[in-house]
Amino acid sequence: MTIGAARRWGSALDSVVVYAQGALCRRLARGVVPPDGRVRVTGLPRTVDPGSLRARVLGDSAVRVTEARVEVEAEPRGAGAPDGLRGEADRLHEVHAAALARRDRQAALIAEVGGLRPVPPPRKREDPHRRTPVEAWLELADFVDERLAALHARLAELDEAVLLAEHELEVALDKLDRASTDAPPAHVETTVCAVLTLDGAGAADEVEVELEYGVPGAxxxxxxxxxxxxxxxxxxxxxxxxxxxxxxxxxxxxxxxxxxxxxRRRTDLPALRSVRIGRRQSAPAPSGWREPPAGLADLFSGYEAAGPAPEPFAVGSALRGGVPVPVAAPAPAAVPAPPPPPPAGPAQPGAAYGSAPEFLGGGSPGRARAAAPRPGGRPRGGGAGFGARPPQAAAPAAPAAPGAAAPPPPVGPPQPSGAELDYAALVLAGPEEPGARRGLLFPGASADAVADEYRRRAETVAALPLPRxxxxxxxxxxxxxxxxxxxxxxxxxxxxxxxxxxxxxxxxxxxxxxxxxxxxxxxxxxxxxxxxxxxxxxxxxxxxxxxxxxxxxxxxxxxxxxxxxxxxxxxPAEGVRVTRRTHLKESTAGLRNNVTVLDHRVHVELANRLTGPVTVEVHERVPVSSEPDVRIEERADWTAPDEGAAPEPHAPGTRVWRVELPAGGTAALDGGYEIRIPAGKALVDGNRRS
Incomplete structure (x- = not known):
């Protein structure tokens, strides 16, 4: 049984964990395991990340999941598929276009009637001058005025119709933009499924499978x-x-x-390699890779001996005498040819004719499929796969000068990427490919470009304006x-x-x-x-x-x-009032009056006009000096705030009064501080009292 004929199980979304950006969804499916163990679970979104799919069997069942892959199916939608918002938007587009056309025709008719002018008949040389009757001029002017009045009244109605159509179209487009993206796209219905391979099932075993996958756009x-x-x-x-x-x-x-x-944060742990003293040791070969067998090029000798393939007929071919004759098609625009693939040496790694596990060695079983050449001779797939030595991680080299020697090949074992180790996604290059690629496995091109576009659109939700x-x-x-x-x-x-x-x-x-x-x-x-x-x-x-x-x-x-x-x-608490008054007295002290004394007095009055008692915390500040000669002496019963128990940090020099005011009560607070500044530290001019 092929994968396309695998049994389908419906699924239901059970839970979602929304992260700072993105979400992890958990979906449940239940059914009887078929004899071949192939199950297709439907209902996944189009934005699912294929690399995040995880599957497991719930309960104490002996069945286990041996493979889980994401596949996309697309088929034309039926003519009666419901799509109300999109159909309404298309209909209003047509209504708006028709209203604009009627308005434009009316404006053209107004311009035509407004251009009416009396034209006298041509006069011959021998004919005398004739006078135009004034009544004819007036009748023409009256006709034009009456006609224009009717046409302008109709134009105003058409303008109103255009404005109404524009408003309805904008509302419909806004509803379409705000509509759920769960609806299928126009003309094509895309189904994303998880293809599972279950092992260890007996006859008529019913199991419950849990799917977990990540999605962007949350x-x-x-x-x-x-x-x-x-x-x-x-x-x-x-x-x-x-x-x-x-x-x-x-x-x-x-x-x-x-x-x-x-x-999307990294979860892989760094690998610390050992440091050895002595002779150089070769690095171990990467897991899941083997050298290709000898004589790989001889497999296609018969294909080359058969000659070139017949030239395909153009779309516009004609029939001449019952035989199709190709019609010359217009030459396409010049397209730069892709760079030639790197030559494959005799010891290049790859997979040749046969099954993937046989030549790729260890790892999960895979499947190889021939790749048909694309128009223009460009092969399907790209990059260095298992038919050529994977590129080593190195900085891009500068362009070589003319006549310079080619750079030496990379030294050491190949370093295949994760895409090259995904056996089931590898594509077997056919005989039409260049000689360095034919018969080898390469990562296939992304077949789901539509899903990439859906993921890109889903990421736009991160740009939403935040609430206040x-x-x-x-x-x-x-x-x-x-x-x-x-x-x-x-x-x-x-x-x-x-x-x-x-x-x-x-x-x-x-x-x-x-x-x-x-x-x-x-x-x-x-x-x-x-x-x-x-x-x-x-x-x-x-x-x-x-x-x-x-x-x-x-x-x-x-x-x-x-x-x-x-x-x-x-x-603000309007029921509690506060008033503050200050007084400064400046004097001198010392044996030679060489110390300036600034005596600051602070008086604060509080009044509670509320119906219940309140606790008021009054904050004052005391100057802070970094000079040892400048002394500050406090004269008040305030206290310094406890930074350990304070809800928020305070500025240096902060002092606090805590007063309990009963309903309708008042309180008066007196405090102050004295600043002693030596004469050498005093300011000359300036405001020293604020």
Whole structure:
């Protein structure tokens, strides 16, 4: 049984893990294993990364997966295939074009009528001059005015019709752009399948297979909703995620997890080679490669003796006497010929006539298929494969001077790439290929260029504008990676727009505080100190704050590590007032009055007009000197902030008053500091009092 006749299993998308960019999908399929073990699982998206496909059998079954490959099938769509949005857009294109044509015809008719002018008949030399009746001129002018008035009224109606058609067309095109990319393209229906080979199945064994694959075109950013009640020390912080995806398949009823890691980061470990002292030892031969057998060129001696192949007939061939005669086709444009392949030496590695495992040695079983030459004589496939020595990793050489000797061949064993070790994707070069390629295996050209275009379009979702206060997960996560699992299944269509997914509720400890910096701004600001008591970090993002069931503000929540505390600004508190007054007294001291004394006095008054008690934190600043001769003496009961317990770092010299104000209460705070500056350190002129 061929792969095309393999039994088809349907599949359903079960879960998706959305990374910082890209997603890892998990799909389930169930069925009875056929006798030959070949199964085709359908339903994969067109943007799937073939190299990321993984398959395994769930449960305690003895069946195991021995091979998993991605294949693409394309077939014409039926005439009755549903495509409402695209068909509506095409119809509105025609309506808009027809409206423009009618408007243009009306404008041309107006120009024609507006160009009517009285033309006198030709006069002979012997004829006397004749006078034109004024009534004829007036009748013609009246006719033109009446006709133009009617035509302009009709033109206004046609302009309105054109504007309406343009609006409807723009709406239809916008809906088509925002529509899910899960719909098949026009005229061609593409099906992406996973071809599996199952081993160890008995008679009528039913198994469940799990497919895992990566897709590009998925991004997410965290968002929050915070609910708090005044006087309560706790709150409800709901983690939500804005998810946008254009992977080519709709996520309907799937379990969604969100990760901050990079899906495309390298995971291979570096190989440390041993350092040996003594004689030079040859490097081991790469796995999965053998030398080609001797006499490979003799396999095509009979083909060459048969002569050249008959010339194919042109598309425009004619029949002459019942015999087709080629018609000369126009000469194509000049195309630069591809560079000749490197000559194959007698000890070139490759695979010759026969099965791939026999000549390639060790590794997975593969299949070889003859490659038909493309038009213009260009071979299918490219690069150095198993018929020529793979290129060594080296810097590009400079162009050789005329008459210079050819560079020596690379020394050492070949270094085949991953594409050259993929036996099932290798193509056997046919006899029409050049002598250095025929009978050898080469990596085939990418047969799914459409899938590459879909992946490129899917990557455009990373350029979506972020919501306000939103931060990319990789930018806010820092050096750690976390995963957040949604509590319920969700739906995210593949339309490339943001969709909100509720992840879960996070317990936090909240404390309302009021802060003011009267030396900068005599306004008291309300803040909410958020303490993360969980073992998982909270990423930076927008948070909608609701206090007592009333929406208050949308603020920016910074990244909050486990056990961390951050303040969340809620805006000015109009019910708490602050007033600050300062007084400076300058004098001299010392035996010879050689010390300048600047005595600063600060007076702060607070008033609480709210219905409940509040805690106000007043920030002041004290000068900081790096000169040992300049002394600063404080005269206040303020304290320096504890940097270890502070929600955010403070500037040097910051001093804090913490005052408990009852409802309707007031408080007065007095403080100050004295600066002693020696005469040699004092400033000359300038403002020393600010």
């Amino acid at each position: 991004v997410w950013v965290p968002t929050y909703r915070l609910t708090h009640r005044q006087g309560d020390g706790g709150g409800r912080l709901v983690l939500r995620a804005s998810v946008a995806q254009r992977t080519g398949e709709d996520w309907t009823g799937v379990r969604i997890a969100l990760a901050t890691a990079d899906l 206060h939103a931060v990319r997960p990789r930018a806010s996560a820092g050096s750690f990676d976390h995963r957040f699992d949604a509590a319920a299944r969700a739906d995210v269509p593949s339309d490339g727009t943001w969709h909100t997914v509720t992840v879960g509720e996070i317990p936090v400890v909240l404390h309302t505080e009021h802060i003011c910096v009267p030396s900068v701004d005599q306004t008291v600001y309300a803040t909410l100190a958020v303490s993360n008591t969980t073992r998982q970090a909270l990423l930076a993002g927008p948070v909608e704050v609701t206090v007592d069931d009333d929406f208050l503000v949308t603020a920016a929540l910074p990244t909050l590590a486990p056990g961390g505390v951050r303040r969340l600004g809620l805006g």
